[in-house]
Each structure stands twice: as structure tokens, then as C-alpha cells.
Amino acid sequence: MLKIDNLHASVAGKEILKGLSLEVNAGEVHAIMGPNGAGKSTLGNILAGRDGYEVTAGSITFDGKDLLELEPEERAAAGVFLAFQYPVEIPGVNNTYFLRAAFNAQRKARGEEELDSMQFLKRVREKLAVLHLKDELLHRGVNEGFSGGEKKRNEIFQMALLEPKLAILDETDSGLDIDALKAVADGVNAQRSPERAFLVITHYQRLLDYIKPDVVHVLADGRIVETGGPELALELEAHGYDWIRQRIGPEA
Numbered sequence: 001m002l003k004i005d006n007l008h009a010s011v012a013g014k015e016i017l018k019g020l021s022l023e024v025n026a027g028e029v030h031a032i033m034g035p036n037g038a039g040k041s042t043l044g045n046i047l048a049g050r051d052g053y054e055v056t057a058g059s060i061t062f063d064g065k066d067l068l069e070l071e072p073e074e075r076a077a078a079g080v081f082l083a084f085q086y087p088v089e090i091p092g093v094n095n096t097y098f099l100r101a102a103f104n105a106q107r108k109a110r111g112e113e114e115l116d117s118m119q120f121l122k123r124v125r126e127k128l129a130v131l132h133l134k135d136e137l138l139h140r141g142v143n144e145g146f147s148g149g150e151k152k153r154n155e156i157f158q159m160a161l162l163e164p165k166l167a168i169l170d171e172t173d174s175g176l177d178i179d180a181l182k183a184v185a186d187g188v189n190a191q192r193s194p195e196r197a198f199l200v201i202t203h204y205q206r207l208l209d210y211i212k213p214d215v216v217h218v219l220a221d222g223r224i225v226e227t228g229g230p231e232l233a234l235e236l237e238a239h240g241y242d243w244i245r246q247r248i249g250p251e252a
Ligand code: ADP
Pocket: 011, 012, 016, 034, 035, 036, 037, 038, 039, 040, 041, 042, 043, 052
């Protein structure tokens, strides 16, 4: 589904990704772990097509298409979803309205019929039942006054509505208490399917107790320096990132 080959990318003239390669098949959950500043969020942002990143070499193929040729909206329409590390608040903009706008923008870009508010509400009800989101949150401003956990649940809810092919979660666990963490993980687990892949970016192993990854990668100094199974996350947790630095040499 996703093939990243020798990706080099810069931010503000500084090279951040330095030859990153990664392959993800449909149905798989890949965790990307790594020290702060390694380039994890940069990778997520580049996949989503955010501004401010310059790809200087390498390629990204998604579902047989050259992802780097697509505009951010086209990527979303093609099924790429990025959940923010820090969800934005949009006071005064009704959350349901916002979700429907995002939902219909995606359908429109796919050449599909938009849903009216009744049809959309029916869809929302179905997803609410699966995710146990309080429907009170739908009537407030986007993330307005939401707790950290509520913001993350709202994002997972948005993801459930959009039904992406590739969902990228960037430190969706940061700052969550254990109940919110479990709720986020339940939401993700409920959406695992043979057609869908997840890239779960996380600094800590904790989230991976609840979202069992198929593959774990370590991103350090702009490259994937180790790939393994779930046990790799446990080894990292036990030994810390210095352990990786010692194994791969001083350049990390
Ligand atoms: P991670 O998510 O692994 O902690 P990031 O991808 O956020 O790492 O950042 C990687 C490096 O890129 C860091 O050194 C960071 O300071 C730098 N960086 C990221 N975004 C910007 C930006 N907009 N301007 C300048 N430097 C940036």
C-alpha cells in the first residue's frame, strides 16, 4: 500500500529525513518509535502533504500512485488521514458541522454524492455506538474546552467517519491518562481491517500495550535504523534510545 524509498527532506533548509525507507502493506499496523527530534512528525506531515517541507530526494508510492504529486486534498481523498499531535480548537464552529464538511469534501473529491444532514447524522450515530464518544461533544465548538482525552477521542471519531486506507497517528497518546489511552486504542482496534493500514507514531511503548503492532520501526537521525516485531518496542522501553545509538554507531 505504502512504499517510501530513500526519502530525503528538509525543513527551513535543514535536512531532517536522510534516506528513510519503509514499506507498509494493507491490513498492517506499523509503529514508528524514536527519540525526540528524530523526524517522526516530519514524516507524518510529509505523507499528509503539509506545507513547509521540501522533499529533496526519494519517492513515496501509495496505492500505486506517486503520493508526492498529489495535493493534500487529493491525498485525503485517496485515503490518507493524519491525526494531529496537538488538535486545534476552532471555537464557534460546531463540531458536527466541521466533521460533515471534512466528510463531504472527501466524498466530493472522490466524485461521490455528498450526504445531507439527516444522512450524515445516521452515519454519525453508527460510529458513535462503536466508539463510545459522548454525543455532547458533537454539539460544542471544534475541540472547544475539550479535555486532552476528549480531543483525541474526537480525532479517532473523525478517522472512523472518514474511513481512511492509511491512518497516521502522531503521538495520539501524549498526555493521556490510562482510560483515555484505552479509549483511543479501542477506537483504533475497532477500525483495524484487511483493507486499512496504520502508522502509529509514538515516543513511548505504553500505547503499544493496547494497540498491538505487526511491525515496529525505530526512526533515529532521519532514517529507519531498526525494524522488528512488537518485542523491539519492549527492548527500547527497557534499554532506552541510548541502546539504539550504541548499536548503530555514533552517527545517530
Ligand atoms: P519528532 O517528531 O521525531 O520529535 P520532528 O519531525 O518534529 O521530530 O522534528 C525533527 C527536527 O526538525 C527537529 O530538529 C525539529 O526542530 C526540526 N523541525 C521540525 N519542524 C520544523 C520547522 N517548522 N522549522 C524548523 N525546524 C523544524
